[in-house]
Amino acid sequence: MSTIFECSGLTKKFGSKTALSDVDLKIERGQIVGLLGPNGSGKSTLIKLANELLTPTSGQILIGGKQPGIETKKIVSYLPERTYLNDWMRVQQIIEFFSDFYDNFKPEKAYDMLKRLNISPNDRLKTMSKGTKEKVQLILVMSREAELYFLDEPIGGVDPAARDYILETILSNYNENATVIISSHLISDIEKILDYVIFLNQSKVVLTSTVDDIRDAKGKSVDLLFREVFKC
Ligand SMILES: Nc1ncnc2c1ncn2[C@@H]1O[C@H](COP(=O)(O)OP(=O)(O)OP(=O)(O)O)[C@@H](O)[C@H]1O
Secondary structure (H helix, E strand, O other): OOEEEEEEEEEEEEOOEEEEEEEEEEEEOOOEEEEEOOOOOOHHHHHHHHOOOOOOOEEEEEEOOEOOOHHHHHHEEEEOOOOOOOOOOEHHHHHHHHHHHOOOEOHHHHHHHHHHOOOOOOOEHHHOOHHHHHHHHHHHHHOEOOOEEEEEOOOOOOOHHHHHHHHHHHHOOOOOOOEEEEEOOOHHHHHHHOOEEEEEEOOEEEEEEEHHHHHHOOOOOHHHHHHHHOOO
């Protein structure tokens, strides 16, 4: 295994507020990683720093051995917490746009996943429900053959019955050497697909573990451990 993402001494302050404090992490290739923590713990800040939407106050990030920049954007596919797509566009037009923009975007994958989730490529985003829009955005992000995927709260608006199916459909399409980092509050829904978890609390990493270790050594589900660690 080789490292796809690492950060050392990573700190982000907004004025007097510290959103991330001296975070050291190393994430290997070929894993699905849950970035978990209560509201305001720093999950989105970490993901935004990795995608250059923010710059660190101090510390360093390396993606595939390189600092975030043009080269890392080629290998990273990012689903932000808020939509950035023009919602008057039809899904088909967005797929054309992504095909032009990203060398590693595979339109056939996008059309296949849309079909499996019963979404018409002819529909405009603005006519879709919140959950369907989320599905479309996730499909677009996962249709790139990236080395690292960042999914910031990917299925919050999707109904519980559809979540498993979406996670399976989307993950069945991704290359097993790639790494997926998912931030989510829906731990019981996503934990079945996770290999590794990072717990953040109040801007710091409080636990990193393989999911197998949590289940075997601690005899707990990730959801139960999360509830214990973050009990109010
Ligand atoms: N642009 C900003 N200006 C000021 N403070 C910010 C900004 N962005 C984030 N913060 C603060 O940094 C901290 C971490 O925020 P972040 O959005 O990373 O948390 P999160 O773990 O993603 O939370 P949630 O689960 O609610 O999405 C919070 O206290 C938040 O208020």
